[in-house]
Amino acid sequence: MAMNPFDERGIPLERQIRTWKQVALPPYRKQDVDAFTRCRVILMNGIEMEAAIFSHAFARACDDPDLKGQLAALRRVEHQQQNTINWLNPADQSVLETTIGYEQVAIELTAYLARTEPDEYVKQAFEFGLLEDFDHLYRYAQLLDLIHGKDPNEILQGRTDVLPARPTQDHHNDPFLRVLNHYEKTRAHPRSKVNVLTLMAGEQQTMNFYKTVGNFYGSPEARQLYAEISNVEEEHVTQYESLMDPTETWLEKWVMHEFTEVANYYTCMETEIDPRIKKVWEIFLSCELEHLRIAGEMLRRLQGKEPQEICGTELPTPATFESNREYVTRVIKEQSALRLVSGGKWASLDELPEDWASFAYQRVVHEHGAPSESVVRLRMEAAGVELVRAEDPELEAAAGEHRVSSLDPDPAANTAPATYTALEPVRREAEPGDHGGEPRLVNPLDDPTWPGSAETPGRKPGRKGKER
């Protein structure tokens, strides 16, 4: 299905602006949407979000009013595109249901891109990230069950397993370790450039989404889990953007963005099974073909380069959602114990030095426990077992053991045990809303002026539980 986007003609820019009614299309029905249609909607929202963020950054570095105007004209259209796409998600789809969808995207997209990635180093970076997103799904699935009483398969439709991988509490790294080595723009395969940009865009939107919606739940466990995982997504954006060659010029980056958008819309259009949404992809592909032509023309006129020199002529198919189960399972088995070390490299857990930089970071953030572990423990307390869903029963049975064996030697204090029988029942004597005299918010720096601290003036210190 190779297509040369430079041979195609898109919709002229002046005809790309739509009415508000055309922008805010009716959403899909969550009861009967295909899981991978939802994945495409979530991914393409992320792709357009990156388009907007990049274009604004470009405009701020640019002193050419004509170029700024062109960027603004394309942004106006892409803003509408993003509105249409993101608002295909229906109002009755809860934040946690959407979150499960985001993680399904992260897993299936990363796995597909890793499978098709020509650069071995980039592939390794993808596989490393894959196991982290895979574990996030498992953590959020516990929360979905606890808060909404829902099975994650209502969203995943059995296409993606729910199992622990590298434990989330181990995903927190020293910031410098997340900086990997970049490809070189003149030597990298265009597919690598598209893959990296696509995945970075997806992870960036996931980070923004969690950071924005984590407060929609009143439960402290939910809030803390969103805080913890959105922070890992920040690490993922750092990791993937560090793979890009920083010497790509702004105009080259612009062409690469438009090319990546074309590639993603094209894949969506080719693989979509919902005829109404397929039409959306088709129209937006036609818009993007024109955007690519405009960006390419600017590169040609202002830097004397042909856009094909940057991205080739053959369109990759990054937004392909299909089963990656076997591949993911193999990566879990082989790479759960991998960790980041300096120089953009990876090492096995047992090879880590005692003064591994990420231990220090983890000690700080986990001082009051890891929410990603608490949520598993809560599910065990509530239902007797952790929630796992796998096609392979052996894999499902070994989940807890695997989860604990791939932990750092220096785990957080509240690590949930490998099996639920090892769990000691927790007695809860306090009433709901009563924190047993403990301050609800704890300041990691023990600053007495921190809100919620016992010593904060104007607050009642050490309030005891009400007597019955």
Next chain:
Amino acid sequence: MRATELLARDHRAVRDLFLQFERTPLDDGSSRQDLFDRIVDELDVHAAAEEAVFYPAVRQASRRIDDAESGHAHLRAIVAEVREYDPASSDFTAGVRLVKRIVLAHVMEEEGGVFLDAERMGTQALERLGAELAERKEALARSGRRAA
């Protein structure tokens, strides 16, 4: 003066010349031609000094020099085309506007990329390069060299 500062001053000077050009009435063909000649002279001296002194010295600190050089080549080709136009024509106006946009795109990449890379060389090296650049620019201006 640091080489990067000297080159950034050149960038500002040529931008001012473009502004003057834009303020000159369309029917004042000779002033427009004179201003364009000054712009081209300024760009010629700047680019030739940069290529002879700055780029070779910075190449070890920056992977952006190939792009910078190909940017100069592209600029020279467009300038040569614009020179063929009648200064009162709309082609000439459009051509000068394109030259300005090419210069602005080049300046954006150079000041935001090459110059930052060059900072790794340290103040002393950059000041030495600055002196060398100033000398070369003066010699080029004296000889009235026109590369394009």
